[in-house]
Amino acid sequence: GESVGLHLPTLSVQEGDNSIINCAYSNSASDYFIWYKQESGKGPQFIIDIRSNMDKRQGQRVTVLLNKTVKHLSLQIAATQPGDSAVYFCAENFAGGTSYGKLTFGQGTILTVHP
Amino acid sequence: NAGVTQTPKFRVLKTGQSMTLLCAQDMNHEYMYWYRQDPGMGLRLIHYSVGEGTTAKGEVPDGYNVSRLKKQNFLLGLESAAPSQTSVYFCASSLTGGRVDYGYTFGSGTRLTVV
Numbered sequence: 001g002e003s004v005g006l007h008l009p010t011l012s013v014q015e016g017d018n019s020i021i022n023c024a025y026s027n028s029a030s031d032y033f034i035w036y037k038q039e040s041g042k043g044p045q046f047i048i049d050i051r052s053n054m055d056k057r058q059g060q061r062v063t064v065l066l067n068k069t070v071k072h073l074s075l076q077i078a079a080t081q082p083g084d085s086a087v088y089f090c091a092e093n094f095a096g097g098t099s100y101g102k103l104t105f106g107q108g109t110i111l112t113v114h115p
Numbered sequence: 116n117a118g119v120t121q122t123p124k125f126r127v128l129k130t131g132q133s134m135t136l137l138c139a140q141d142m143n144h145e146y147m148y149w150y151r152q153d154p155g156m157g158l159r160l161i162h163y164s165v166g167e168g169t170t171a172k173g174e175v176p177d178g179y180n181v182s183r184l185k186k187q188n189f190l191l192g193l194e195s196a197a198p199s200q201t202s203v204y205f206c207a208s209s210l211t212g213g214r215v216d217y218g219y220t221f222g223s224g225t226r227l228t229v230v
Contacts, residue, residue: 009155041223041224042223044158089157091157101146101219102173103219105158105159107157
């Protein structure tokens with residue numbers, strides 16, 4: 001099967017800086033993408049999603065950018081806080097007849113925010 | 116609402132032993148999934164279910180069996196545990212499946228060690 005991958009496995013930033021986490025996907029048929037945050041000892045938590053008919057979506061302090069031409073996804077976190085320290089995963093979904101909501105996950109990026 | 120509850124949270128097995136992991140959701144979701152998460156890797160799909168009484172194989176099904184006798188419960192069984200099954204197991208559920216809106220709801224995970 002096709003998979004989603006990440007360019008940077010670790011990212012360290014200072015509190016207050018903006019963070020950018022990148023993700024490359026390989027299935028050109030994928031049409032729905034999600035970013036998850038996973039804190040130590042917990043399950044992944046939904047952050048933001050985007051559909052393939054959009055190239056940008058904003059949430060509270062987070063923005064997801066989608067570039068379908070190069071099959072690239074990014075998560076931008078504004079004014080990063082120590083509480084943002086976690087592992088961030090991107091995931092993709094193809095809404096085909098047999099996809100049944102199955103998500104393909106990237107390997108994850110560890111974000112560390114220094115006070 | 117409890118969301119998705121996984122039991123047990125931790126377990127140590129000897130090679131060859133069997134066990135069942137329980138996932139329960141109280142959101143009336145149709146779709147349920149079992150993933151495993153290994154160090155440095157994203158989540159990989161083991162089995163999934165699109166409704167009560169149905170199950171299907173995911174990406175890494177070997178060595179596992181599942182059952183969905185009741186809509187709210189999805190059981191993952193290991194008949195003869197192997198050290199390669201040492202992992203963190205996550206259960207997830209979603210309302211719509213084929214169009215994954217807002218992603219899944221994840222449980223908090225079961226950390227399994229096979230010695």
